[in-house]
Amino acid sequence: MRRIISFIMIIQVILLSNFVVFYDSYVEAESGSITVIGTLPMPIYRASTVWDGSDAYIFGGKDGTKGLDTIVKYSPSTNTAYAIDTTLPTPKDGATAVWDGDCAYIFGGNFEGISTREILKFDPVTSEITKMSTELPWGLQGPGSFWDGQYAYIFGGHDENKIFHPEIIRYNPLDGNITVTDVLLPGVRAGVSVVWDKGNAYIFGGRNKTTIYDEILRFDTKKGEIEIMDAVLPEPIYHTSAAWSGTKALIFGGRNESSVVDEILCYEPASDSLSVFSKKLPSARERTSAVWIDDHAIVFGGQSGAEYSDEIMKFDPEDETSIQPEEPFFVYQLIGVAAIMVVLVWLFGKKRRKNAG
8 A cells, every 4th residue: 555655656756847847948949040141251250240220340359360350341232241441450359349320339359368448439431440538447358238229338248367347337429428337237247148129138148257147137228227037048158149130039059068059049028938949050159240130130150169150141030939838748748647547546446355355
């Protein structure tokens, strides 16, 4: 009797554990297509990129052997990418950039092992680049940034001594005023990706010296509040890139604790849900950059160990779907365990009848 009851309890524990594990897993969405549509003039990773409404501009980065001072222009109308004559004042990688509607602003970055405080302005109409008189309050590489329609916000990153900063910085290009806000990241981090949905910024993953994050953060600039969302990334990850489709954030590649990854993720703020596409990057890579153009994303370059990419990739999300548990599989588990329990009850009843006889 005791053995049978113990066995039934074990079966129930197994069923419950399967239920918990099952609902904590991610299911790939059967959608999306990715194609390599061209090449950059050189391999590029750890660059900063903006979209000006007609062309993408890729600032600096690395090519695998050195830092770059190039500004690469990608024109989707002709599907061509080339380095324009204008260059950055110095080679720069690990910077971050925003587009304010007229010009690009590039913040910080690494130059010969030093995290810079520079703010550069690039005007695509005149192809002029200007070093602004205002500087960041401290040197930064690996920060994130976004433009909210009025200000640029810069956050995260670290200096050359791997000192990470939790502060969020606000920059006003009209008067050059820079402010360290009272809002702090919930844990210092660099290597994040970020999108702006015209109301909130969403910040994905990142890492510091001891922790890699699977968090998705929402930053409300009007309220000056930052919160951790319920949805999480499939695993702790950093060095991703992201593009905003108008309703969803698409997140590309990155690195987990042990290796680079090739996954493409989709985060939907409206439902606070995250899905994993069945389509993947052509190869695992981190430190790509990405922009959204019309109905698709363009992803540039990237790095995987000692391999450096010059690829230009087009990703069409098509009909991406949210993660859903595979309910039929769980139903089959339930039916199977129920059948086992019926058999055990019958055997127990048979044994009792025999003993009674």
